[in-house]
Amino acid sequence: AQSVAQPEDQVNVAEGNPLTVKCTYSVSGNPYLFWYVQYPNRGLQFLLKYITGDNLVKGSYGFEAEFNKSQTSFHLKKPSALVSDSALYFCAVNKAAGNKLTFGGGTRVLVKP
C-alpha cells in the first residue's frame, strides 16, 4: 500500500519569508511524487512532480521541491512567499507503473502581509 503524510495542518509565514511544506511518503518501489495547490472554491492545480533524475524539481509560481530518498520526503519550498500563495497544498504519491494517486491530508498555508 502507498501512503502520504503531511504532518502540519497549517503553516503560517510572513510575506517575503521562506515557505516550506512538509511531505513524507511510503510506497513500494520507485515513487512518482506530485504537489498540487487548491485555491478557495477551485479544483486542484498541478505544481510540480518528481519522476526521476535531479532531486531538486522546479515547478510553477516559483515553487520547488526536493526529493530525499533516504528520508522518504518530498518537501515543497518557496524562497520568498507571497500573500497570493495562501492556499491548500496537497502532496501525492504513485508507484512507478501505477495509475492511482494517493493524497496527503493537505496543509493550509497562510501568508501574512
Next chain:
Amino acid sequence: NAGVTQTPKFRVLKTGQSMTLLCAQDMNHEYMYWYRQDPGMGLRLIHYSVGEGTTAKGEVPDGYNVSRLKKQNFLLGLESAAPSQTSVYFCASSYGGLYGYTFGSGTRLTVV
C-alpha cells in the same frame, strides 16, 4: 480547451433522493477518477476507470455507482443519498502514472 468539466457545480438533495454527477474530459485521457473531499480528510478515492467500459472501486465506494460508457465521460451516481455523502466531489483524468491528474472544479453536494 475545456479540460475537465463537472456538472452540476452545486446541488442540494433530500435524504433518499438520487442524482448523477457528470464528468467530461476533452484530452483523450484513458484514466478517470472520482474523489470526495471532506474537511481534515484530504481527498479520498471513490471509484476510478482505466478505460472505456471499465470501472473499479476505490477507497470509499459504498453508496456510489459509476459508469464509463464513453471514453470522455465518467458518471457518478448516488442511488439513495445520505447526509454522510455531503461533500465536495472532484473528478480527475490522466494519461497514466507519469503525468499526474487534471482536476475539474468540483461539485458541492449537500444532503439534508
